[in-house]
Structure formats: C-alpha cells, structure tokens
Amino acid sequence: MKRIGLGIIGLGYIGKVHLRHSLKLANANLVAVSDLSKRALRNARESGVKKTHSDYEQLLKDPEIDAVIIALPTHLHLQCAKKAAEEKKHIFLEKPIARNVTEAQEIISAAKKNSVKLMIGYPLRFNPTFRNVKDKIRSGTLGDVEIAHAVNIGSGPFFHREQDYAPTPVPEWWFNKELTGGGVLVDLGSHMVNLLRWYFGEIIDIKSHLGYRFNFDFEDSATCLARFESGTLGVISLGWFSHVTNVQVELFGTVQHANTQHRAPNPLLTAAQMLTMGRSKFFEPHLTELQHFVNCITQDLSPFSTGRDGLKDLEAISSAYKNQIQLAEKSSDI
Amino acid sequence: MCYYWDYSTGQTTDPRFVAALIDVIREQTKPDVNISVVEADASAMKCKHAFRLLGYEKLAQDYNVNLVNLSEDQSTSIEVTAGGQNFHLKVPRVIQEADLKINVTKIKYSLANIKITCALKNVFGCNPYPKKYKYHPRLDETIVALNKAMKFDLHLIDGIIVSGIQPRKLGLIMASTDPVAIDVAATRIAGENPNRIRYIQLAEKEGLGNTSFIPKGVPLDYFKKRYPRKTIQKKLMGKAYNLAIQMRFGKRLGLE
Numbered sequence: 001m002k003r004i005g006l007g008i009i010g011l012g013y014i015g016k017v018h019l020r021h022s023l024k025l026a027n028a029n030l031v032a033v034s035d036l037s038k039r040a041l042r043n044a045r046e047s048g049v050k051k052t053h054s055d056y057e058q059l060l061k062d063p064e065i066d067a068v069i070i071a072l073p074t075h076l077h078l079q080c081a082k083k084a085a086e087e088k089k090h091i092f093l094e095k096p097i098a099r100n101v102t103e104a105q106e107i108i109s110a111a112k113k114n115s116v117k118l119m120i121g122y123p124l125r126f127n128p129t130f131r132n133v134k135d136k137i138r139s140g141t142l143g144d145v146e147i148a149h150a151v152n153i154g155s156g157p158f159f160h161r162e163q164d165y166a167p168t169p170v171p172e173w174w175f176n177k178e179l180t181g182g183g184v185l186v187d188l189g190s191h192m193v194n195l196l197r198w199y200f201g202e203i204i205d206i207k208s209h210l211g212y213r214f215n216f217d218f219e220d221s222a223t224c225l226a227r228f229e230s231g232t233l234g235v236i237s238l239g240w241f242s243h244v245t246n247v248q249v250e251l252f253g254t255v256q257h258a259n260t261q262h263r264a265p266n267p268l269l270t271a272a273q274m275l276t277m278g279r280s281k282f283f284e285p286h287l288t289e290l291q292h293f294v295n296c297i298t299q300d301l302s303p304f305s306t307g308r309d310g311l312k313d314l315e316a317i318s319s320a321y322k323n324q325i326q327l328a329e330k331s332s333d334i
Numbered sequence: 335m336c337y338y339w340d341y342s343t344g345q346t347t348d349p350r351f352v353a354a355l356i357d358v359i360r361e362q363t364k365p366d367v368n369i370s371v372v373e374a375d376a377s378a379m380k381c382k383h384a385f386r387l388l389g390y391e392k393l394a395q396d397y398n399v400n401l402v403n404l405s406e407d408q409s410t411s412i413e414v415t416a417g418g419q420n421f422h423l424k425v426p427r428v429i430q431e432a433d434l435k436i437n438v439t440k441i442k443y444s445l446a447n448i449k450i451t452c453a454l455k456n457v458f459g460c461n462p463y464p465k466k467y468k469y470h471p472r473l474d475e476t477i478v479a480l481n482k483a484m485k486f487d488l489h490l491i492d493g494i495i496v497s498g499i500q501p502r503k504l505g506l507i508m509a510s511t512d513p514v515a516i517d518v519a520a521t522r523i524a525g526e527n528p529n530r531i532r533y534i535q536l537a538e539k540e541g542l543g544n545t546s547f548i549p550k551g552v553p554l555d556y557f558k559k560r561y562p563r564k565t566i567q568k569k570l571m572g573k574a575y576n577l578a579i580q581m582r583f584g585k586r587l588g589l590e
Contacts, residue, residue: 158337158338158339167337167377167378167379169377169378169379170338170378170383175383213340214340214386214387215386215387215389215391215392216386216387243339243343268574271574
C-alpha cells in the first residue's frame with residue numbers, strides 16, 4: 001500500500017500533539033513541518049522530522065507531501081486551506097473550520113474544486129466512551145432521548161498545567177475576537193455541537209446565553225438550548241473559566257439514562273505514558289482520527305467528519321450568537 | 335498577579351481588597367490623593383490583558399486610580415548586590431517617586447525551589463523586565479536584590495482566599511512594615527519551615543528585616559490549622575517536575 005507523505009502546518013499546542021502522533025501512523029510518513037517558531041522547528045528536527053520550514057508555502061510545494069495537517073490560528077485557516085487545495089494536498093483542518101460561515105464555504109469549495117479530501121478535527125467522535133453513547137442511541141437502549149446535557153468546561157486558552165507548574169503564555173491572537181471568530185462558544189462549542197449533531201441530527205433551533213466573567217469583548221462562558229431533528233432538547237454548557245477540565249455528556253432517555261465523561265488525566269500517569277510510549281493516552285482519540293484521515297486517503301473513503309460538518313457546526317454556532325437570551329446581570333460590588 | 339487567574343483561585347489579589355485599601359488611604363490622607371496600582375509583564379502574562387481579566391480596569395474606572403504597567407514605565411538602572419552576587423536592575427519611576435509604597439500580596443505555594451510566595455517574592459513582580467525566567471537560576475538572590483532596590487513602606491497580605499493545594503476562604507489579613515517578618519509568619523501558616531527558605535534567610539542577612547517578631551491579633555496557629563496544605567504527593571510532583579526540566583525531559587513529557 002502506498003505510504004502517504006504528511007506535512008504539519010503550525011506547531012502550537014495541538015500541532016505538537018499531531019507531530020508526536022504523525023510519527024506513529026501506519027501507512028504515512030511525516031515529511032515536513034512548518035512554523036514561525038525556530039524553537040518549535042528545532043524540537044521537530046530533534047524528534048526526527050527531516051524538513052522544516054518557516055514559510056508553509058514551501059511545504060505545500062513539496063512533491064513528497066500528499067496531505068497536510070493544518071493546526072494554525074483560526075484566522076489563517078481560509079488562506080492556508082485554499083493554498084493547500086490548490087497544491088492538490090488533502091487537508092486535515094483543526095476545528096473550528098473557520099471564523100465564519102462564509103470562510104467555511106470557501107474552504108469547502110476549494111477542496112471540492114481541487115478534488116482533495118477535507119477532514120475537520122473532532123476527536124470526541126473518535127473517543128471510545130463517546131462512541132459507546134452513540135451505539136446506545138443507535139440501538140435504542142435509551143428509548144427516546146428527551147434531554148441531553150453536554151458540558152465542555154476548562155481553562156481554554158488560559159491553559160495552566162497545574163498550579164505548581166510554570167504558567168504557559170497565551171498566544172496574542174486568542175485575545176482578538178476578529179482573529180478567533182468568537183469566544184468559548186466557537187472554540188469549545190464546536191466540539192459539543194458537532195458531537196450532539198452526530199448523536200441527534202441537525203439543529204433546527206438554538207438559543208444562547210453568554211457570560212463575560214473576564215471582562216473581554218468575547219464570551220468566556222456560554223449555555224445553549226438547542227432543538228435537534230430527533231426531537232431531543234440539548235443543553236450545552238461551555239466555559240474557559242475553570243482550572244478543571246470536564247468534557248461530559250449526560251442523556252436522559254425514556255428507558256435509560258447514559259452518562260460519560262472525559263476528564264483531564266492524572267499528571268503522573270501522563271508523565272509515565274509520555275516517557276514509555278512517547279504519547280499520552282488522553283490524546284489517543286487524536287491519534288485514531290489522524291489514522292482515519294490517512295486511511296481515507298489510501299482507501300479513497302469519505303472522512304468521518306467532513307467540511308460540511310464543520311460548516312453545519314458553524315451555522316448552528318452563528319445562530320446561537322444571533323439568538324441570545326438576556327438574563328439579569330450579576331451584581332458587582334466594585 | 336502572575337497569571338490570568340482571578341481572585342477566586344487564591345492566586346491573585348482580590349480587586350475588592352485593593353478597593354477597600356484605596357478607601358482607607360483616601361480617608362487617612364485626602365480624597366483626591368493620586369494612587370497608582372502597578373504590575374509588570376511576566377514571562378506568561380501581559381498586564382494589558384491581566385488588568386482587564388482580573389477586574390483591575392473596572393477598579394481603576396470606578397475608583398479613579400491609575401493602572402501602570404511597570405514594563406512600559408520609565409525606569410532608572412541601579413546596581414545592587416545580594417548574596418555576594420551583582421545585579422543590574424531597573425527601578426520604575428512610579429515606584430521611585432511614590433510617597434507611600436504598599437506591597438499587596440497573596441500567600442501561595444510556589445515553584446518547588448523557593449516553596450512559598452509572599453511579600454518578598456511579590457516584589458519580584460515589580461521588575462519591569464518581562465522575561466523573568468532569566469532570573470530563575472538565581473531566584474533567591476534576585477528576590478533579595480529587588481527588595482533592596484525597591485523598599486516598600488507597608489506589606490499587606492490578602493489571605494481572604496489563600497492558595498494551597500486548593501483555594502480556601504481563610505479570612506486572613508496580615509500587615510507589617512517588615513517584609514521578612516510577614517514572610518516568616520506566612521510561611522509558618524502555610525506549614526513550611528522559614529529556616530529552610532533561602533531567600534527569607536538571605537533577606538534577613540542583607541538587613542531587609544527580622545525573622546524574630548511578636549505577632550499581634552489572632553494567633554497564627556488558628557490559620558495554620560485551616561491552611562490547605564500541600565500533600566506529600568503534591569510536593570513530590572513539584573520536585574519531579576523541576577527534576578524533569580533540569581534533566582531536559584521537558585520535551586519528552588510534552589512540557590516544551
């Protein structure tokens with residue numbers, strides 16, 4: 001079977017995770033990486049990557065590369081994905097697909113026009129615990145799911161490993177709504193909207209309440225109410241305000257309830273896994289999704305989460321921004 | 335302020351504490367006294383974001399005080415020695431020219447090497463140079479040098495919420511004109527031994543204050559019993575982290 005030549009564009013937080021996993025994929029070679037950071041490129045070379053570029057256009061011109069993983073800030077998705085498609089590279093694009101619906105449509109058109117595959121990174125779909133829930137819904141063991149609670153609350157870009165450890169700088173683009181396309185609703189919301197769409201079909205109505213604890217012009221918490229095609233009512237809670245990461249789905253069916261959770265792992269266990277396996281079990285779904293992307297190329301299959309999924313998620317999120325519910329403001333005594 | 339975590343985590347000073355302090359200062363001096371709330375950029379934090387995120391922009395508007403990013407303020411270069419080492423440091427103009435300097439700090443556990451952060455360590459944040467990790471290899475001496483370069487008139491601890499193994503509402507407020515004494519008291523409350531904290535010992539040797547003192551008010555033991563102390567597992571994890579970084583395992587552990 002032909003081995004796929006891979007390139008990674010962007011070696012930020014998630015780009016580094018993809019780098020570690022790309023070195024372990026079946027039927028794929030990591031050929032090159034691109035980033036503006038010299039330190040990130042040096043680390044990649046030390047990990048065994050032969051070609052490194054500070055300009056991603058050089059990477060895109062490389063004939064050894066069949067597909068690229070784009071892990072850039074959201075405002076750069078459109079430009080980079082279009083150029084990758086024009087160079088006939090298959091695309092794995094990190095979520096959210098783009099800042100807005102118009103940009104997402106352009107990315108999808110570029111991929112279609114150049115006949116390249118476009119997959120959006122939604123690792124929850126590749127997480128065994130969340131897949132088990134999907135099996136329960138599909139098999140009917142829960143009955144009709146009347147209410148679904150989906151939670152994705154953590155520290156978001158204000159990432160802090162543990163209070164004992166050194167804080168991590170927050171890239172400047174995270175503070176600019178024009179560059180991110182929004183706050184937590186677009187960042188973590190895209191994960192949960194995508195997951196619930198997979199479970200219950202398209203969203204036919206959605207409303208949101210946004211919170212601004214950190215006083216920025218983008219929301220750091222959001223709660224959405226969504227009606228799905230299946231009739232299920234979804235309650236989606238999102239936050240960037242917490243030290244603790246909690247990704248959780250709780251379904252209330254007419255026959256049974258189901259509850260599944262994806263918590264941040266024990267740091268000691270993670271350290272042991274990193275030293276022995278070179279990767280953390282926490283990120284296992286990210287490895288599975290990359291392998292799926294490679295398999296889609298080698299076997300000419302349609303990706304499990306397509307550009308259309310990314311677009312539909314963004315359309316729902318865009319509606320949620322438009323349909324905001326106002327509640328009484330929190331009292332402030334300063 | 336150190337990072338983008340608000341008062342509820344016990345990591346940063348509650349702006350309401352600073353607001354109350356402003357009220358007291360104005361009552362005791364004059365209502366239109368010019369007050370500046372100052373902080374400098376750090377390796378992982380920018381004041382322009384922290385001031386807003388942590389509620390200080392709102393405080394400045396509501397109380398008509400200046401917010402000063404010390405990294406952007408004019409400063410004077412000075413030479414200081416501490417622990418036999420020489421330092422070329424910058425002292426921000428706003429600190430140099432202030433008639434009254436108040437150091438408002440938290441009690442919290444710090445990187446394993448220095449164990450505790452309180453009044454003396456808080457002055458490390460007044461160093462206008464943003465990439466403060468440069469000083470980490472000789473952190474004890476740097477803390478003392480900065481305290482020699484910038485002497486504060488009063489040290490206040492906002493221990494209403496403290497940060498131990500987790501945050502806890504402790505309801506503690508401490509005040510002293512001696513940064514060494516207040517740090518010794520805070521260290522005891524946090525269950526650490528001040529004799530084993532090098533910068534505290536060095537600060538006393540360099541004449542910044544005294545490790546012996548007579549506390550007034552509620553006995554320290556009352557707070558010590560309630561302080562959310564580090565577990566042995568947590569202490570070991572801190573040491574393991576530092577060791578991993580020293581042994582250049584950071585990349586293999588996904589920390590770089």
